[in-house]
Amino acid sequence: MNVQQIKVALGERSYDILLGAGILGTVGTLCRELGLNGTAAVVSNTTVAPLYFDAVRAAMEAAGYQVLLVSLPDGETYKNSTTLNQIYDALVDASLDRGSFILALGGGVIGDMAGFAAASYLRGIPFVQLPTTLLSQVDSSVGGKTGINHPRGKNLIGAFYQPKGVLIDVKTLDTLPEREFRAGLGEIVKYGAVLDGDFFRFLEDNVDALLARDKDALIQAVARSCSIKAKVVAVDEREGGVRAVLNYGHTLGHAVETLTGYATYLHGEAVAIGMVQAAKISQHFGYCNQTDRDRIEALIAALGLPAELPAFPPERYVEALSHDKKVRDKGLLFICNRGIGAYKMERVTDLKALLEICA
Ligand SMILES: NC(=O)c1ccc[n+]([C@@H]2O[C@H](COP(=O)([O-])OP(=O)(O)OC[C@H]3O[C@@H](n4cnc5c(N)ncnc54)[C@H](O)[C@@H]3O)[C@@H](O)[C@H]2O)c1
Ligand SMILES: O=C(O)C(=O)C[C@@H](O)[C@H](O)[C@H](O)COP(=O)(O)O
Numbered sequence: 001m002n003v004q005q006i007k008v009a010l011g012e013r014s015y016d017i018l019l020g021a022g023i024l025g026t027v028g029t030l031c032r033e034l035g036l037n038g039t040a041a042v043v044s045n046t047t048v049a050p051l052y053f054d055a056v057r058a059a060m061e062a063a064g065y066q067v068l069l070v071s072l073p074d075g076e077t078y079k080n081s082t083t084l085n086q087i088y089d090a091l092v093d094a095s096l097d098r099g100s101f102i103l104a105l106g107g108g109v110i111g112d113m114a115g116f117a118a119a120s121y122l123r124g125i126p127f128v129q130l131p132t133t134l135l136s137q138v139d140s141s142v143g144g145k146t147g148i149n150h151p152r153g154k155n156l157i158g159a160f161y162q163p164k165g166v167l168i169d170v171k172t173l174d175t176l177p178e179r180e181f182r183a184g185l186g187e188i189v190k191y192g193a194v195l196d197g198d199f200f201r202f203l204e205d206n207v208d209a210l211l212a213r214d215k216d217a218l219i220q221a222v223a224r225s226c227s228i229k230a231k232v233v234a235v236d237e238r239e240g241g242v243r244a245v246l247n248y249g250h251t252l253g254h255a256v257e258t259l260t261g262y263a264t265y266l267h268g269e270a271v272a273i274g275m276v277q278a279a280k281i282s283q284h285f286g287y288c289n290q291t292d293r294d295r296i297e298a299l300i301a302a303l304g305l306p307a308e309l310p311a312f313p314p315e316r317y318v319e320a321l322s323h324d325k326k327v328r329d330k331g332l333l334f335i336c337n338r339g340i341g342a343y344k345m346e347r348v349t350d351l352k353a354l355l356e357i358c359a
């Protein structure tokens with residue numbers, strides 16, 4: 001079995017990302033290697049559990065674990081305190097103690113919520129990420145951002161809490177719906193646009209292979225994305241500085257998600273819209289030229305992702321933007337692309353003027 005290993009170097013909180021095709025069945029031995037004991041609570045949802053819980057349960061039981069399934073309703077609209085409470089209730093009902101641990105089996109919604117439950121249940125129990133969407137494999141399962149949405153803002157409640165390990169089985173992507181797959185490609189574009197120009201070129205050259213889910217192209221894209229993210233997280237775990245670059249496209253993207261009630265756009269689609277607008281804004285500030293901006297727009301279009309900001313009165317956008325976690329007294333830290341493959345952070349005080357650039 002070919003398994004790549006990518007380290008997230010965080011001192012005593014370091015962990016490995018294991019990446020391969022058909023490796024989900026190794027989760028039991030992985031948990032033993034990680035020194036995890038007690039009951040495993042598998043947090044999943046009503047879509048993913050029927051597909052992959054049996055395989056996870058079999059692997060865990062073969063390694064001698066007791067397994068509990070916590071199956072949640074599916075969707076971004078359920079990434080809230082009510083659903084989080086369902087996890088707590090299930091853990092309390094089963095009298096899980098501090099020797100137990102959580103396996104997050106699903107996409108980013110499950111990973112973020114299960115991770116936050118792990119961070120807070122009994123003041124913290126270990127968890128392992130088993131991401132099953134492209135987006136969660138290249139982004140959300142790595143780096144320890146966990147949490148839930150608030151009606152007025154995305155991910156406003158949460159914690160930095162690192163998993164003990166991340167097991168990425170790209171074979172699970174075989175069952176992922178097309179729209180979800182493309183949304184995951186949106187976050188992959190982000191890494192190329194602001195952190196790695198060669199990777200951006202690779203993506204441009206491999207659009208067809210990626211959309212066809214060619215395993216080689218896919219594994220290369222996932223591995224490169226995870227390596228880039230792991231490096232950023234290793235130098236700035238809690239987003240005191242450089243980690244904010246991973247928010248490229250997210251400032252307006254999160255505003256779009258909030259204004260549409262988390263129900264219209266997938267996260268990766270909203271980020272795609274945010275990146276197209278960010279490229280426009282970057283050009284306005286003089287950080288990139290028309291060619292760079294065109295390349296970003298063209299790649300996003302080739303991947304079948306949206307680009308247009310949905311129409312809401314500017315005051316609604318300004319209100320949503322005012323809750324962005326990158327806002328301080330001196331304004332909103334806006335992430336621009338500097339050419340392709342580099343970034344520039346710009347402090348913006350006039351949010352209305354920012355929106356006028358997008359008009
Ligand atoms: N923590 C972070 O660093 C981070 C990074 C990026 C995004 N996020 C968060 O991640 C969330 C988006 O994650 P997502 O795009 O994975 O969405 P998601 O978790 O909603 O999953 C997308 C859909 O695919 C289904 N699904 C999952 N795996 C499947 C599979 N293998 N086969 C068939 N269906 C499958 C899910 O049930 C769901 O319907 C957002 O809430 C976003 O804020 C967090
Ligand atoms: O890991 C990070 O840091 C990111 O910003 C990754 C983003 O893709 C992700 O959507 C994250 O959840 C956004 O975080 P937030 O702090 O802006 O809510």
Ligand SMILES: [Zn+2]
Pocket residue numbers: 139187250267271
């Ligand atoms: Zn994101």
